[in-house]
Structures are given as structure tokens and as C-alpha cells.
Amino acid sequence: MTKTIVRATCPHDCPDTCAMLVTVEDGVATQVRGDPDHPTTAGVLCTKVSRYTERTYHKDRVLHPLRRVGRKGEGRFEQISWDEALDTIASKLKEVVSRSSQAVVPYSYAGTMGLVQGESMAMRFFNKLGASQLDRTICASAGGAGYKYTLGARIGTDVEQFQNAKLIVIWGGNPIASNLHFWMRAQEAKRRGAKLIAIDPYRSLTAEKCHQHIALLPGTDAALALGMMHVLIRDALIDRDYVEQYTLGFDQLKERVQKWTPQYTAEICGITPDEVEQLAHDYGTAAQQGDPVAIRINYGLQRVRGGGMAVRNICCLPALVGAWRHAAGGVQLSSSDTFPKNSAALQRPDLLQTPVRTINMSTIGDELLRETSPQFGPKIEAVIVYNANPVAVAPESPKVAQGFARDDLFTVVLEHFQTDTADYADIVLPATTQLEHVDIHATYGHLYMMANNAAIAPLGKAKPNTEIFRLLAARMGFDDPCFRESDDDIAAQAFDRTNARAIHFDWDSLKQRGWQKLDAPDAPFAHGGFPTPSGKCEFYCERMQADGLDPLPTYIAPYESAASNPELAKRYPLGMISPPARNFLNSTFVNVESLRDTEGEPHLDIHPDDAAQRGIGQGDQVRIFNDRGSFVAKARVTDKARKGLVVGLSIWWKKFSADGKNANEVTSQRLTDMGNAPTFYDVLVQVEKA
Template sequence: MASTSRTPGPALKLLPGACPLDCPDGCSWQVEVDEEGTAVALRGTPDHPYTRGTLCVKVNQYLEHTRAPDRLLHPMRRVGRKGEGRFERIGWDEALDEIAGRLAGVVEQYGGEAVWPYQGTGNLGYIQGLQGRAGSRLWNSIGASRHDMTICSVAGLVGTAYALGTSRGMDPEDLRHSKLILLWGGNTLTTSHHLWKVVGEAQRAGAHVVVIDPVRTRTARLADEHLPLRPGTDAALVLGLLHVVVAMGAEDRAYLEQHTRGWPEFKERIATFTPERTAEITGLPVADIVRLGERLATTRPTGMKAAQGIQRHAGGGMALRTLACLPGVTGDWKLPGGGLAYSTDGYFGGDREALYRDDLLTRPVRALSMTRLGEALTTVKDPPVKALIVYGANPAAAVGGQETIRSGLAREDLFTVVMEHFHTDTVDYADIVLPATMQTEHADLHDGYGHMYISWNEPAVRPPGECLSTTETFRRLAARLGLEEPSLYASDDELARDLLSGGHPSLDGIDLERLRRDGWARLNYPSPFVPFSDGFPTASGKLEFVSDAAEADGHDRLAGYTPAQEVTDPELARRFPLVLISSASHFFLNTTFGNKESLMRRAGGPTVELHADDAAARGLTEGQQVRIFNDRGAFEAKLSVTDSVRPGIARTTKGHWSRLTGGAPGVNATVAERDADMGGGAVYQDNRVEVSGLR
């Protein structure tokens, strides 16, 4: 949807910017500023080839969000018990002195690893945010624990790399050249709506679009075909489709011979996944599997886009690994518009190490997993986590194992600093709260993990109140700690130049001056783009159906199917017969905007969807308030009876804040602190529950 603005007048400035949020689209925007320095309009950059001048329903109101009456504007110190959310205003000098003193004491008594810088996906920028591991230089200087970013897409990234040698794949824009498009495990219209324009262009040109997702989403309703498979069975479906392709003799034998490794073994595994066996595993009709398999066998090019939902279970890494193998069997990796797009993040050749400065570490440090926060805060002892610095994150609401996390955050001996825009669920547990700038108020550089462009974000307005950028906060804290390393005091422009000056071919001709002038640039890759035309970056130089690297890491050397854990547990299914899917809301982004009143109204309160058969079996009716629970915890929601979910599935949306919904726990109270098969990824969709009515 286009944002509202007027044509800039002679007294107005138009400054380039970019959306900072955890979305593959990484939108380019422009901020219109009047002669008094006030931002008066925000709009998508009209000449950007991918985002095409439009922003989403959430970001259209971003300027209003920056001026919200509940915005945090001053440092604060806790005055009540942890969890109560009571604070008093203090000054920056007092806040920094206390933080520096407490951190120095923790480091002296327990060592640097007792400090955990806990960063989330609230900002994906390379200067202020996660992509540049903002603050890394400071944390390396004191030897803090390494924050292991496991919450989002890591299982799939690791899995694709075992097959391809990289997590990179096709340029999503090249789906416009595809004749068969498989949208796998994501609701494109909600989570990547600019991509739907590309898909729609291909569809109008005759491409057949298939959505593979347990839920009939907004995207599935606009597709030509929807396959509602059981959660966590995606890899089995891949193998079943390939069984049909091989049975028809439609595999690309020349490509397999020249460009793949381990085809005879993989072919044997495919042979075991007959349409009948695949139907039993996935819950799909045999006829649907055969029909799509035949279409796959005869349609070139076939392009696929996989989203994060496919890999958030105990077999998620293998699911992406096996999906990445599919275009190797059909030969689609050699064709424009053929292959798999999962993440384009690695195509940006910025010098990330120059930002991180891991050379400042004097010895190796431990890594602490983002998705195991509760476990770390309550059980890790060598050394214990004694200081937690939270920025760009709201773990009290967004991370699984909510009950354990809140118990850990409530520790009186844990010193917690939260850098935030608003009073979130996590802020309730802070000792010190620091007000942070929002995107129109600081400099940053962004790419997108769903396209091939980078963007510069110019500060458009002065920060309100006493808000400071992440980088400025860390510069001031380094000074308070008495640290003398010069790189800790680099300006934002210096950080950007460090990032852009590594000499990678993707950045030829792109420097800070050009980005500041133009706002955005396409990375130096051809369009259309065939990513592996010169070979795969694996040890063999080929697509690897069999992977020595996977075997060395303790995984099956052969791509295949690893079942989800809870979904396939028959004993657990007897006690908790529903599989809960917690998908993205159209009006929140993770928990960002969960406090914005206009979007809260449009999203409504927490809702859970059930098929009519499941509702009737439990004596539940439309609109009834229900309890969704398992052994880990429970939350409450209003029931929606719908045919959008198949029997055996309960579906809800994430993003609601407990403190704004009566203090009740959220969906992540039911999610396990447990790792996926690869990379330590999260298991949000590997979650069994039961639903009962509330009296």
C-alpha cells in the first residue's frame, strides 16, 4: 500500500532512508522534512525497482509511531520489584555511571563472559542493528559472551549450505521468469508483499503458482493451487514429488552427471518415498502429490521461495537442505527463473569483520543461544550470566520458554539494561532503561534478505527527548569504562566506510557518497542471475546430495527427511492432539507495533483458529474464549472456527504484548526451549497443545 504524502515544495527536503525491520523486503523510503526540521511525510522510494514506491500497512504509519505518547524519552532506573515495571527518571550521566560500575564489577568478579549482550531483530541495520552486530567492538573489548543469533532462519541457512555450499540462491526477482512457482512455508502477502508483485507478474504471464503451507493463508487464496500438508513434513513432500519426476524419467541426467555429487544414493532414498508413503506422512491426497510431481517434471523453469516457517521444527535444517537439492534433480539451477530463494543476505559483500573486530578478543569466548535464554539465566553456572544488555529485542514476549525466561529475568542478582523505544514486556524486568532512537533519527546502512539492493538511511530529524542511537550509547559507555581502543569511538560514517571498503566485487562503484546521493543501489550481479553457473561453493564444486561437512557435524550425510519431534510423537499426540502454528500477524512485525493502538484495533486481540471438526469435538463455539495449553504453559484467546486450517491444527498469530492484554501469558508460553536439528534454530512450529473452553 502506498503511503500518503504530497509533492515536496521548495522549502521541503526529501531524505533517503530504509525500513529497519525484520522483513525480507528491506524497503527503501523517503522522508519529507519541512523548514523547521519536522518530518511531515514518509513514502516508499518511487524509482526503487523492487519496493516500487510502496510500504506495508505497518510502516505506512511509522512517523506517527515515532511520536507516540508512550515513547520512552529519558533514562530510567527501576524502583519496584522486577516484573512490576515501576521506574524513576534519571540522567544519562547517572545511568552510564551505574551501568559502567556494575559491568566492571561483574567482569572483575566473574570474568567478561558473565556479560551477555542480547540483541534481536528489531533493527537489521549494519550500523545500528543486528547485521553489523552493533556493539560488537565494545563486547569484544571486555570479553563478553558471544550472542548466538538462533531465533530466525539459522536452521535453514545451515541446511542449504550443506547442499549448495552457501545459503544464497536465486534472486527472488527472477521468479518473474518462472513457469512454475512454489511458495513454500510462508504467507507472502503478509511477510513479503513486494515479492507478490513479482509472482503476480509471472502468474499473469501463465505461471502456475502453488502455495505449500498447513494454513490457507491470504496468499494461498490467490494461488492456483494450495497443498495443506502436515506441519514439519515438507522434506517428505519434496522426496515424494521427486519420486514422481524420476518415475517419469524426467530427471536432468546431464546436469546430475556434471554438476552434482551423490546422485545414486539420493536416487535410492527418493525411491522409498512413493506417493502413497508421502501421502501417509504429509496428510495430502495421493492424487495431489502425483499431479504436482508431474507438473514439476514437465515445467521449466521452476522457481521456489521458501520462508522461515518451513524450518522452525526439529527437522527444519534438513527440510531446507532437501528442498535445495530439488532443482539439482530437475536441472533448474542452470536456468534463469529456476532454483530456490531462501535468503539473499550473503550476496552483500560488505566487510563485516571490519565492523565486528573480533580481533579485539584476547581469547575465545563462549556462545550463548538466543533461543535458550531462560535455560541460560536459570542453569548456566560457569560463569553465571550476571549482566544482560538487551537491545532490538523483546525476549519476555518473543522467545519460547516464556515462563522460564521470566523467572530468569526476575533474578535480583541479574543486572539488566534494556535499550528501547517503548515500555515492552521485557522493560518490566530492567534495572536501567535507556531511550533509543528510531529509524528517522539516526544513520544506518541496510540490505534486504529478499532482494539484491542496499540502501542508505540518512538521519532526517533530531531525536526526541534524550534518545541516543545504539552506536552513540556504546561510544559513551566505552568512555565510562575507560577503554582506550580507538575503534570503539568510530563515527557512524566511519563505520559505514569500514563496511563498504573491503573491495568485494558486489560493491564495485558503490560508496557512501553514492548511497547518500541516490539512496539505494543494486549490488553488482547480473539480472537475470544464474547463481551457480560457475559451480557450487562446496568442497566438490558441485551440488552435494551427500555432504561430508554434514556428516562431520553429526548429521546424515545424505539429504532426506527428518521428522518434527512433537508433531510425530504419538504419546504426546494423545495428551495434546493439536499442533499449534504461531504465524506472523498482518499488523505486527514480531512484537514491533504490538503497542500501536490503530494496529492493535485492526489485529484484534489474541485469536486461535480451529477446524469445525476440532471445535465440535471439544464443544467449542465461534467467538468463545478458550485456553490453549500444554505442560510448558498456557495462554488465552478468542476462538475462530474456520476451514482455513485442516483438522489437527490450531493457528494463532504472534506479536501481542502481555502487559497490554491484561498481563496474561502469550503464545510463547507453550513453546519449548529446544533446538532444531541444525544451527540451534527455534522450534516454534513443533509444538503440541490442547484447547479447552473457559467458564
Template sequence: MRKHETYAQQPHIRIITGACPHDCPDTCAWQIAVDERTGRAVDIWGHPDHPITRGRLCGKVERYLDRVYHPERLTRPLKRVGPKGSGQFVPVSWDEAIADIAARLQQIIAEYGAEAVLPYSYAGTMGLLQGEGMASRFFNRMGASRLARTICATAGFEGLTYTLGAALATDTEAFAKARFILIWGSNTLTSNMHLWPFVQEARANGARVIVIDPARTRTARAADEWIAINPGTDGVLALAMMHVIIRDALYDADYVARATVGFDRLVARVRDWTPERAETITGVPAARIERLAHEYATTRPAAIRINYGLQRHAGGGMTVRTIACLPALVGAWRDEGGGLQLSTSGAFRFNRNVLERPDLLQGREPRTINMIRLGDALSLDPARLAQAHYRPRPVDPPVRPEEAGPPVKALIVYNSNPAAVAPHQQAVLEGLRREDLFTVVLEHFQTDTADYADYILPATTQAEHWDIVKPYGHYYLMLNRPAIAPLGESLPNSEIFRRLAQAMGYTEACFTQSDEEILREFVEAQTDPVFEGITWERLVRDGWARLNLPQPFVPFADGRFPTPSGKCELYSERMAEDGYDPLPTWTPPATRRNADAATVWQQGWLFCISPPAHSFLNTTFVNVERLRRREGEPSLWIHPDDAAARGIREGALVRVWNERGEVHLRAHLTEDIVHGTVLAPSIWWNKLSPDGRNINQVTPAEESDMGGGARFYDVLVRVEPLAVASEEPESTQQAVSLA
């Protein structure tokens, strides 16, 4: 008997349907059993009727109630009484906290202007209201600096939309019909597990599944084949595949003629990208590239699943743009189960104005700060602050120091933990230590970032508030209903910003609406045909609703794309206008631009990537003891050959360092990582790491090629046994030019 059926027979148990809020493409529907006698949630499971969730939650979210009822859960506002970073706080009332925060913000605005206030948030919740809905109203009314939320996906998103016109994708359910599946730069079993049953269904029907990745991940071990590739070279592999497909006339001539623009120029571009040339860069044997291109082009339906890991380097946007050309070249978009999936978010064509209220800006255009440049943004050096301004394209002019605007004097953090997740960690922590920086953190726990706050405000979890969640891995809009009352004095983000708005003297009616009123109004305001038939009542009744899309949904079967040309743009005039090469190419990672890989290795450097640990989701769940024990301790995968050259043994503590910082990790020798590359599963809280640091000590804050995205996997490091660690050698300066 299934869980919901068991609990339904118990009269004191109430079952509430909700949606997982976390930064994962699966966006699961869940059910929570609540004991009405105590008001306590007693169990959680995946909703059995949701077409993607199918009754299962990942190992992390299965422990969600461990977070809700964690003994260290914040339930009262806290005010700092010790030095910044010491974690010393005392409880205060909500009235005192809100009044003091409002007074401090008003003082800063009066002296420096509203742009001196910087919001900082990302995907701690993917909910539209508790994420950016009410917060946007508040900061728009204030006129605060805007934040470009670039830390995860912007480079790949831009590369995809230059090519396809929108983030539309092969339907997750349609993967079951594929006969050839490339999982390219995605560890599906860790970060997208609800796709896997459809992949398995395809395999049962004869599909072949190949994983392309620098690491033999859980997914690679479960697939039919692992193709090991050097990090940051995926675009080269795609170019070589196109070379073979065109050379051997394996492309779909009819679809190319009807549905693409720029084919003749693409032919000229890929002529020199032979498999032999690609082998020297990617590490993938030329013969294997030949076979891969033939398998992909001659098997239908053929699907590619890419994820955001492969775009976290200086050429990440172009990498996704190049791979995204492949399905049109072979006509894979014709077939149900064919095509490519990076994100489905482009199908949710929301009118967000009613939710976020940009009209409250009243014509003001505040500066926009790139979130990955937080260390620069918090610097009091105008030149560094100017570098922190958002410049997503090459044609965007640099900001001069005298144009940078006021220093950031107030930082309001919600749905994020930048002290742990932001790159160039030392610079971020230096900024957070500023005594003149007024910092407010909305949180569930006293995270690394919260230790630097002046006030910590206790926020509710997804089990305790209303929200609507937009997925990016399927086409079902999700509603979350609160299952339990807020713990202690915790409040939803929406209510915290309501109270701050009132204390700031903002009298607009939008700051008095309840969460249900806001969400109902938002649903009713949607007029795009994809939302036809989706009503508030339907969401409350069922918990989700599929967009009004054809079934099956094969987004580009007719050869029409939402690009300026109406076709898949193998050649993009818009890219040329924005300062990019208009054709697919390889934009090397910064770590490979001034020297080839062999030279880098000869100098003793290793490429470093830091994908998600299986038991964590960014820094969420790190403080859940059961999950932390499952993960073990902060570690570093290193190939035995690289370890031997450095005198490193299995289980040894090693120093991982470069010119930005260092971290100590436990070495794990394995052939599951390509030679010359190390891998640090992440992201550990600093305070829960043995040496009080994590891998973002060594990651750069510089931008990728498109969208101002992050370069977390574009890193060179030295690795040595901790017992013989020495001072930085003179060659450190050379690392700056390489990294």
C-alpha cells in the first residue's frame, strides 16, 4: 500500500500537496502528512500521481523534515553582539529588529542614495513569491541596486537562445522514446534523477546511452559508455562531430534547408575541425569521435541532455551554442524523443509585472551588480566596484570608476549563502567583515554568511508557506501549499519584506496583499496561450497543471524557431551585433588560452572542477547530519598518475591552492577522473569543513563569455601533500596569466 493510502486511513492525519523549492530541474510534487493533534509534519514523500515525480523524492529531499525540525533551526530574530564573523548574537523582538533595520536603511539612503543598498539572492527557493516576488516589489520601491543573478546558468542560457531563440527543450517524458541518448556534462542520477526512469525505459526498448564527462560519475557508471573528455573542451567535440556529419553527408538536407540559416558558412567553419585535431584538445580518440558522430546522426530519435556544468568556464556560452546546433543539423527535432534539453523555462512565458511591480521604480534605472563579483562590489575601491557592474556582452562598454556609483553600505541577503557559494571567497569574506557594511540575512540556519550579519531574520521553509514554482526540467506549473504553521517566530520572506516596507513608510496597496491574494492575482494575470486552462482553483485542487502545449510536444518539428530569422541560427546576426563570432566555434577556457594542456601539466598545474556533491544541493542540506555523514568529508578526486607525481597517497590531506587562496582536502585516488584534472565535490559550508574553508577559495570571480556567467570550473590549482606544503613559489605569477 502506498504511503498516501496508508495515511488516508488515519483520521488524525491530514495530507497536504506541495512542491520542492530547490534548484533542481525535477521540481517534484510532494505530499506531507501532518498529525492534526500536534500540528507536526510526520512524513514526506513524492506525489505518486505527478507525471515526473512518480512517487519518488531524491535522497536529499527525503530528509526535508530533518531541515524543518532541525535543532539549530532559527526561530527568533537575532542581533549581532560580537565581531563580524564570530557568530555571536542575541534574540530580539520582531518589532525591534524591523524598526532598527528600517532606520539604518533610511539613514544609508539619505546619505548615499538608494543604490548603496544591494540585495543578494539566488535559488535558495525557486518559488516565484518567496524567491523574488515580494522582494522585487520592496527593492523596486526603494530604488536599490539591482542584482544580475548569474552564478549558475546565464552563459549557457544565452548560448542556447542565440541558437534556438528560447529555452525550449525535448519533453522529459519523451526521452522514453529516444533510441540514442547523449548525457553530456550532466550527472543525472545526482542532479536530475527523475529523468533517469525515462532513460531506463528507452534503454529497455533498445536505446544506447552515452555519458560525456570529465568524471566517471554515478550516471556514467550506470550508462552504456563513458566518454572521458577534458573539461572545457566540449565545444571542440561538437565541432568535430559536425565535421564528420557534414563530410560524410549524414546531415538532414531537407531540415537544414527549411529550418536553419547559415549552413554554408558552418560547412566552411567546421572543415578544419577534424577528429584528429579534436583528439589533441579533448582527449577523446579520433576514432571514437568518428563513431560517435555516425551513431548520433544515423539513430532516430536521438536526444541530447546537457546541463549547466559544461558552461562554467570562459567559453561556456559558446559551448552550449555549438552543441545546440547538432539536433538541427541531423533533423533530430523532427522526432518525438529527439532534440536537446538544457532548460524548459522558456515555455513559461510569464507576465511578471503584476508580481514584481517594476512600475514602482517610477522611471529610475538603478545600476546592476553582477552577483559573482560580490567581493569587488563590497570593496571600497571605486575601480573594483566598477568591475562589479553587469556587462553581459562584449559590446557593453566598461564602467569607469567615477561612474561606479556609491559604495555598497547595506547588503540584504536572502535565499543564498554567498560566504560559501560565491567565487573568490577571500574577497567576499573581506567585504563581509567591513564594520561599515550593514548586513541583514534572511535564513533558516546560522550559515557562514549569517555569521557576518548585523541581523538574522528567521524565514519559513517550504513546508510553512504558499508559493508557485516554475520548473526548468519539465512543463508542469507547480503550487505549494503550507502544511504546517511557521515554527517559532519564523516568517515567510514575503511577510518579512511586507513588514520592512511598512517600517520604511511604503504605503502602496501591493505591500498589504496576502500571499494567497498575490498568487491568485498572478495566475489570473497570465494571458499567454500556454496558460490557457490553468486557474488558481485548478492548482489548489491538483497541485500542478501542465502548460497548454501539444501532446506530444516536439517544439521544433515544424522547423520554426523563435529567433529573428525564424530558423535555427547556425549563423547568428544577433551574435555578431553583440560582439561575438556569429558561427559556432571553440572559445577556450581562460586556463587554456595562453598555453596548451601539456604545458600547463608540465608546470605542475591541474585543472579543477567542483560539481555538486551527491548529498548536497549547493550549500543546502550540508548541516543535516545524516546527509553530511553520507558525504563523508571535503575531498579531492585525483588521478593516480597525478597523485604519484606529487607524492600523494590515498586518504592523505592535501593543500589545494592558487593565487586566490587555498583549501585542505582529503585525497581520493581514482581513475574516474581524467588525467590532469582534479574534482572537489561541493559545496561545503566553511564552518563545517575541517580547515574552515571550501573550494571557492580558489575559484575566480571573472565572467564567462556570455551573460556575465560564472567560471567555477575554469580553475588551475597546485596540489601537494599537506605535510610538505611550502610557501608559494615564484611561478604563482605565471598562474595568473594562465587562470
């Protein structure tokens, strides 16, 4: 028996980007475990990825090209050859392009976060084709915009420093489920005496294990940050030296937050004035004592109308109290911009001959149902989906499914499994998993460049995304040399080696070692140096004013809440959020039986008072609905959901739900204040017994 250990990287949409060791015996992957030597992974994988071999060798893997033989959405296919599949796709694309190349739309996101299998060869193909561009907004673009307006780039506190903090605010996230290795650091800080505070409308697993949980109303995080700033300035809990040297617009900020008294803030947020006072005093007092104070923002709080502004407001807090002076202080939303990615080399935007329109992935339902018009351009005639499952994941799902069900829409899906989206495809192409191809990864939760080596040969007739688009390029007659580059060639171009942070990057050595840390300072903004036009943390931001936004921190009320839309709230009085279920990652892993069995079935957490008003008991099947649609789930009567809020942990494949629907039946295609992102948690519903 031949036994080898292969260095790999978790590819999924998670800030941890774990270093993995894959045991291979006679060509079969038998175990996946965390690399004990990687500083952030520390030998630990989450429940999901530790079962990666179960997913790779799943009995339902798509291992051959498939052609639809039933109605769209039925999921009935026949096996065909690669030549037949590629010829069919190329013929149809040529037909569509003869009318308008922009009638072709790529749809992808973070099914893999790899820089090679994610967007390199695919982007080259679509640029050369002249297809519509895709605005990839569905997760983090609102918060990213607010963060960059304020701090200049998505650079923040190194996760390896959090265990040294004396106060950690976990704002809008549940890291036990979605950021395990940060949580391990936070737990170590707690053992060393740090106070942990969770800010979340829902008492999540994480909130239960923090010293304090502040259960504010959804969409009011920006208001809470403004209230904190009011107290910090009022009570002289700021670092005046840091503010004077390294911030812009303090006087305007001071005037802006005058009205945000604890009483006023509490009324907006649905909490008590004492909670506002205590939070601000805990934060400001610890900083004044010289203790590191850190904020970990996660993505939940930005999925509302004012989500970008909420992140911006929170990002003002560390500069106000001088938290950036410490390596363990500051804020982290994402470390993405620490990595000097060479996107031009990877994606080759120079192949695009003329400007083309951009389609927002978060409004794909509306986009697929549009006719040709001067305003919106040509009707979408072909969609190629890879690394994504929009029928399950995109908002206002009834419209998404209706769009993909069009008989005149040609749809190709690259997939591992027959997902909800694959059921609507004309052609399904079998893609490799992370164990079967080469890739390179930047991360958004730590500072290590990561390599992925292929551990096993592709199963069946599966091919890497890169090879699929190489073959399609050849069928389309694209003969540019970049379409002949190997995956190793592409990976070697991934980072800008002229940048000081990655000047030591070498793909061959990275493949051997598996990971290597960027050359980044421990405390990135200890002495200012923010990558903003002013070089300072911008409380007042002229770029926001130029973009038609309020240049100062403010509060933007949700689209749908009792306060902002009382007429709607009369019909639909309950807010709803749909954060990730612990055993799923977006819609990935839902079809892995052991994980789905652990999760059980779709549930809706509802407060006892709200349940009693509706005659709902524990375990009842309930219908959740609004004007956009409805879905059913089993009620869990619990005070983990604050009064007036219901929580449907997600995202279930529709085919595994009792009624063939999921939480996105009721979500909206409305977009955020900045970043053009979705408003998944800005939703009003009613609930009744099913």
C-alpha cells in the first residue's frame, strides 16, 4: 500500500482558510485533517470540512456531462460525452453572440475561493467573449465599501493578535459556526481575563458564551455605534492625541453625534440606555487604561438597507479611542486587501475589446425577467453558472426560479452535485473538488498565502474549472496564449511580487510548504498611515460626498421595520433574519447526509410571546410569508430570538425542504446604501400555523 500526505487548503467561503493535510492511500483520499503547524488552523478543522472525503466520494457526485431531458426544474438528465457537451455549448454561445455578446452572463461567487479555479480562466474567457460583467455583491460588498471609505482598504487586526486583547466586541456574527479559529483566539483571551461582548439580534451559540449579549433590533447597528461615539466624546473617553494626528473630521463628527444620547439610541435599537452607556464605557475605559480593545465585525449586520454605513460607523470607533496603537487592538472585517493580488494577470481584463454592461448578481431574479430595452440592454439569453447556486441563494427566490425556468434561456452549470440551480440547466458539467485540482488562495481572515495541491486524480470525467474554460475557449476559436497557460502557470502569477508584502512569494516553494505569511506589520495603523486619500481615518469622507452619500456617520433606517414602515408592519409584524446554520456553509454541505441529519430540518426560532399570540407551540409546522412568497419550517419556541424577530437558520436546498422552498422566498432584491449588496436581513413577515 502506498500512503502519502498532501498539503491542501480549504476552499470554502470562510475567513479561516484552513491548511489541510490529506492522507492518500493507493490513490484514494482517506482522511482530511488540519495542519497542526499552521498558526491559525492549529490542527483543527470545522465539523463540515473534517468530513470532506464524504463530500468528495459522495454517491451523488456529478461525474459525467449531462443534458436535460425533462422540464426545467425537474432535474431529469441524460449522460453525454464531453465532446457533445462542449460542441452544444459553443454552438449556442456563437448563436447568442451573433446577436449580442452581452446577452451572455456569467454567474459565480465563492463556491471556491481559489484564485485559479475561482475567476482566472473563466474571467479570461468571458472577457474575450465580450459577455456582460457580473457585480459580485451577494456577501460583503456593502461592508467592504463602508470599511474602505473610512479606513482606505480592507486591512485590520491580525487574527493571531486577538488573544492578547482585554475587550473583544463580536459584532454581527456567530464565529462558533462561521469563524472557528477566531473563536479559539477569543476563548484564549477570555481565559486570560478579557471581556467578550456579543452584539446580535439573536442569542447565537457565540452570544451564549460571551459575558454580555446586546440584542438590538435588526438594522440598527449604525445607531448603536453613533450612541457609543456620543458617550465616548461626552465623557472624554477618547485618545485626543491619536484623533488629532491620525483622523480627519473630528469636529464635524462631534457635532453629528450630539443628538445620539443613550436614551435616543436605545429607542432606535430596542435596548436600554444602560446597555449603551455600559458598552461605551467598557470600550473607552479599557482603551484609556492602555488595554488593547478589538472589534470583530462579521457580515450579518451589513445585510440591511444601511449596512455599509453601519460598518463605516463601527470602523470609526478604534481611531476615536486610539485602539490601533496596539497590535491586538482595532477592528477586523476582512484582511482581503492585505494581499497584493495580481488581478490583471489572473483575469486579463485587456481581452475585453469594448465596454460592456454589468449585471448585479443580487438582482438576478429581475435581470432574468427583463426584455431588451435601451436602459438595461439586451435580454439575457445564456447564463453560465459556476461556484454558485443562485436558485437557492439569491434573494426573492420565486423570481430567480421563474427566470431560470425560461424556455428561451440557455443555462450551463459547472457543479459537483445536482443542486437546485443544476435542476434548471440545459447542460451540467462535472467539476473537480478541492482534492482533485491545483489552486492558490488569498484569505480574508488571516495573513497567509495558501497553496492547494491535487491529492487525487479527478473522479469520473470531472474536470477543473480552468480546464473546462480552456476547452470552451478552443471551441470558440480563442487562440490567445493565456488560454494555454497551465494551472501552475496561473498560480505563479497570483501575487504582485513587486509589493513589499509578497516580495518573497514563490509558487514552487509555496506548494512545497503549503503556506507562508505576508510581510505585514503587527499593528497596521499604530502611527496612522491609513490608505485613504488623506492618509488618515476619515470620520469625514469627501469621497462619500462625491458619490452622493452623507460624508459623516449617520443612521439609515431599514426598508422594512415597524419604525420605518408602520403600514407594512401592520400586515407583517415580525422581522426575520436567516443566518447560517452551523452545519452548512451557505448552500454547501446541505446534501452531505451526516451534516444534514445533524441539522435536522428547516426550523424557525420564535419568541414565546410571539408564538403564544399565534397559537404556535413547540414543534408545530409554521408558514412564514409576506407579499414576495412563503415557506414552511418547524417552530422552535425560544427566547434566543428577541421579541418581534424570527430566525430561520439557513441556507437549505429547496429539494430538502418539506415544501420545496427556503428562506429566500421572502427576502427582497432591494439593495444596500452602498456596495449594491443584498438586504437579506431587512425583511418583515407574518407567521401562522401551517
